Amino acid sequence: MPLVRDEAFCIRVWDWSETSQTVSLFARNTGVVRCVAKGAKRENSAFSGGLEALTRGEMIVSLKPGDTLSLLTSWDLLETFPAARRTLSAFHAAMALLDIIQRCIRDQDPHPGLFDSLTAAARMLGTTHSDREAVLNLLWSALVETGHLPELSRDVRADGALAEAAVYAFIPGLGGFSRDAAASTANPEEVWRVRQETLIQLRRLAGGETTSADEATMTRAVRFLASYFSWVFEGDQSALNRFVETLRT
Numbered sequence: 001m002p003l004v005r006d007e008a009f010c011i012r013v014w015d016w017s018e019t020s021q022t023v024s025l026f027a028r029n030t031g032v033v034r035c036v037a038k039g040a041k042r043e044n045s046a047f048s049g050g051l052e053a054l055t056r057g058e059m060i061v062s063l064k065p066g067d068t069l070s071l072l073t074s075w076d077l078l079e080t081f082p083a084a085r086r087t088l089s090a091f092h093a094a095m096a097l098l099d100i101i102q103r104c105i106r107d108q109d110p111h112p113g114l115f116d117s118l119t120a121a122a123r124m125l126g127t128t129h130s131d132r133e134a135v136l137n138l139l140w141s142a143l144v145e146t147g148h149l150p151e152l153s154r155d156v157r158a159d160g161a162l163a164e165a166a167v168y169a170f171i172p173g174l175g176g177f178s179r180d181a182a183a184s185t186a187n188p189e190e191v192w193r194v195r196q197e198t199l200i201q202l203r204r205l206a207g208g209e210t211t212s213a214d215e216a217t218m219t220r221a222v223r224f225l226a227s228y229f230s231w232v233f234e235g236d237q238s239a240l241n242r243f244v245e246t247l248r249t
Contacts, residue, residue: 008059011098028115031108035072049077083126092243093131099239104142117141139225151176172231219247
């Protein structure tokens with residue numbers, strides 16, 4: 001099997017034996033790789049700094065196809081994110097970041113843009129506001145990278161420009177907004193009510209603006225994107241859900 005050298009995030013690690021571990025790595029140009037790290041727990045092993053979730057390093061992997069575990073032959077620690085362990089908010093946000101990655105991409109499916117977004121988000125952790133912004137930014141990037149970006153300007157019911165309104169109807173099955181929130185209850189599809197301020201914040205994200213919204217708007221935007229992400233990627237997303245449950249408007 002070929003040896004692959006790549007920059008990677010450790011997103012999950014388990015003990016496999018007294019001296020070895022299994023690990024899930026999200027590599028920039030390789031995607032998610034699940035590996036056995038033989039001898040990782042021994043002193044003077046080839047795994048510099050040890051293997052720990054939410055760390056960035058350089059990996060060398062003997063890559064194997066399919067469901068077979070690859071062999072991690074080397075790990076050189078490059079960066080840690082200590083802010084994730086200083087407050088409970090940052091810890092929950094950090095676990096949510098890793099949860100997002102694990103749920104939205106398949107093994108060995110590279111997404112360099114998403115990797116860069118994860119790096120930027122992990123570096124933001126540290127305050128209640130920046131923790132929320134980090135999760136919001138990564139949720140947006142994950143939806144963009146996987147082709148599930150919500151439509152923000154076109155009315156998905158009227159098939160025209162989305163007219164201004166105080167409250168919109170978001171139809172997850174159609175992947176976008178409609179102006180007529182009141183009439184939406186007469187339609188069979190699932191509909192969510194979303195404030196205008198939330199849509200404006202999403203448009204800021206789409207435009208690459210770095211100006212942060214107020215705390216309440218930021219919270220609503222996180223909740224909305226987390227709900228849509230969970231709707232798109234079905235399954236257990238307990239860490240992301242736990243982070244959302246801690247938010248207060």
